[in-house]
Amino acid sequence: MDWFTAPDYWLSRLVFQRALAGLYFVAFLAAALQFRALIGERGMLPVRRFVARVPFRKAPSLFQLHYSDRFFAGCAWTGCGVALALAAGLDSWLPLWAGMLLWLVPWLLYLSIVNVGQTWYGFGWESLLLEVGFLAVFLGNDEVAPPIVVLLLLRWILFRVEFGAGLIKMRGDACWRKLTCLYHHHETQPMPGPLSWWFHHLPRPLHRAEAAANHVTQLAVPFFLFAPQPIATAAASLMIVTQLWLVLSGNFAWLNWITIVLAVPALHLPGEAPDVPAAPLWYEVVVIAVAALLLGLSYRPVRNMLSRRQIMNRSFDPLHLVNTYGAFGSVSRIRHEVVVEGTTDDVPRRDSQWKEYEFKGKPGDPHRRPRQFAPYHLRLDWMMWFAALSPAYADAWFGTMVERLLENDPATLRLLRHSPFPADAPPRYVRARLFRYRFTTWRERRETGACWERTYVRDFLPPTRLAGVAQRP
Incomplete structure (x- = not known):
């Protein structure tokens, strides 16, 4: 034998x-x-x-x-x-x-x-x-x-x-x-x-x-x-x-x-x-x-x-x-998301038109339904979730990401679902804001068609231009 x-x-x-x-x-x-x-x-x-x-x-x-x-x-x-x-x-x-x-x-x-x-x-x-x-x-x-x-x-x-x-x-x-x-x-x-x-x-x-x-x-x-x-x-x-x-x-x-x-x-x-x-x-x-x-x-x-x-x-x-190994030793009760936006205005104002960058997997537009990506791993989207938990998770890379968005860097934009700015017209300023997200109720979804409802919490990164990108939110 x-x-x-x-x-x-x-x-x-x-x-x-x-x-x-x-x-x-x-x-x-x-x-x-x-x-x-x-x-x-x-x-x-x-x-x-x-x-x-x-x-x-x-x-x-x-x-x-x-x-x-x-x-x-x-x-x-x-x-x-x-x-x-x-x-x-x-x-x-x-x-x-x-x-x-x-x-x-x-x-x-x-x-x-x-x-x-x-x-x-x-x-x-x-x-x-x-x-x-x-x-x-x-x-x-x-x-x-x-x-x-x-x-x-x-x-x-x-x-x-x-x-x-x-x-x-x-x-x-x-x-x-x-x-x-x-x-x-x-x-x-x-x-x-x-x-x-x-x-x-x-x-x-x-x-x-x-x-x-x-x-x-x-x-x-x-x-x-x-x-x-x-x-x-x-x-x-x-x-x-x-x-x-x-x-x-x-x-x-x-x-x-x-x-x-x-x-x-x-x-x-x-x-x-x-x-x-x-x-x-x-x-x-x-x-x-x-x-x-x-x-x-x-x-x-x-x-x-x-x-x-x-x-x-x-x-x-x-x-x-x-x-x-291990996963989810703690579970968040509230969902926060970092929403990144840009504007072409020379001077950002309250009435400036801020356009939102859309990520492939993480929640953004409340009306966009989540998609299936696993087993494929969207690394930037995952780290954006961690950044919303604490800005410390984003210390090492968030400022550089903003700089690349201000340059309309093709490699960075390929990580996103959609950039609101043409390749030859990058934004003048980029900012990031923190929102609270929650799933809509059955009635809210029937009435609006939205999966999410979001509420503004605070600024995550103030309007930043290429000449002085902040490294820390």
């Missing part, structure tokens, strides 16, 4: 690998289309400035060795190409060692991007993609059955994702313990989706049932991932259903999708396993050595997870091999 492999999980491995390659493609596509305005040579947080002050050992990246916009674009589009090749199954046509090297390529490229991405890449799902992607290197191809130890390590990641998120909720906002957080969450989440208005208006007893079901799924069900089949399949299936519910209710980039993908290796999918030879000795040695390394690195994330002062979404090593 082959103690090292689990042939019955060959179909689970196949589905997992193809789906993970698809998420890699989405991640690299977002990087390729957005990097110039965010971290490019004229970006809001340029890579060159970052690598000049952060050494390689703290942020290992190809871009520590060389950076240009053309080189970054080449790496991002190469990542897209390799991800598509993996999604098409190219690794199955290669020798085992070559397939492993092919899976290593997107991991190295995306690690290079994340480690210089700064604020724009500070989200938990970036580290999660890297941690999962690293394990995928050692999952093998058609020349060998799936290694049991790698399958268990993937379940270990899923356990930490779900259990860590459950603990941070119970230790954080009291509304999770009272089962009332979802009275507000669908309205105040970072980027509502097409159905979020409807979810918000569900009866409150159902919101309480949602919160209770979340606690069960995140605090109890993860332990059953390590139970014999079919119990592990049932646990993973319940997690998939829960994540699909979250997919319907909001736009959380690829967080929900990668959690679904992570649950697949725990599923015992039906299908006759193909005959494959025993795993070569060198492969067994490499996999066991990697497993030992990852288990050793799990100490600090586990200690954090069990701590009363648990922190969310933290990497404990520069390679993002084992991380800690």
Whole structure:
């Protein structure tokens, strides 16, 4: 009997690998289309400035060795190409060692991007993609059955994702313990989706049932991932259903999708396993050595997870091999949005015509319905949500963004849904104002057709011109 492999999980491995390659493609596509305005040579947080002050050992990246916009674009589009090749199954046509090297390529490229991405890449799902992607290197191809130890390590990641998120909720906002957080969450989440208005208006007893079901799924069900089949399949299936519910209710980039993908290796999918030879000795040695390394690195994330002062979404090593996760330890009761406007008047006055910039995903025009973007990640829109929570989140980049809008910078404007100013006539002044947003009631929506109702709160950035852009609101 082959103690090292689990042939019955060959179909689970196949589905997992193809789906993970698809998420890699989405991640690299977002990087390729957005990097110039965010971290490019004229970006809001340029890579060159970052690598000049952060050494390689703290942020290992190809871009520590060389950076240009053309080189970054080449790496991002190469990542897209390799991800598509993996999604098409190219690794199955290669020798085992070559397939492993092919899976290593997107991991190295995306690690290079994340480690210089700064604020724009500070989200938990970036580290999660890297941690999962690293394990995928050692999952093998058609020349060998799936290694049991790698399958268990993937379940270990899923356990930490779900259990860590459950603990941070119970230790954080009291509304999770009272089962009332979802009275507000669908309205105040970072980027509502097409159905979020409807979810918000569900009866409150159902919101309480949602919160209770979340606690069960995140605090109890993860332990059953390590139970014999079919119990592990049932646990993973319940997690998939829960994540699909979250997919319907909001736009959380690829967080929900990668959690679904992570649950697949725990599923015992039906299908006759193909005959494959025993795993070569060198492969067994490499996999066991990697497993030992990852288990050793799990100490600090586990200690954090069990701590009363648990922190969310933290990497404990520069390679993002084992991380800690969590989401929405606190839930906002009120939604604020930063609305950015420009005018062509030489001197801004009360009666000046201020025209609003429209972002792709974040709420703006109250009559515009939220759209579905996940698993694609709109990085600027997400950071605008954080900026509305506190101007401190925008200290490093908001002033530069305003400067680029005053220049009608094409790369920055491509991050937006619409600019109200022609390419040859940029605004003279740009300002930002803070509004309170709330979902309309059933009657208000019938009468006005608007999804949102907004109320002015205060100025976020006073009228600013190109000669003196303020760095802090």
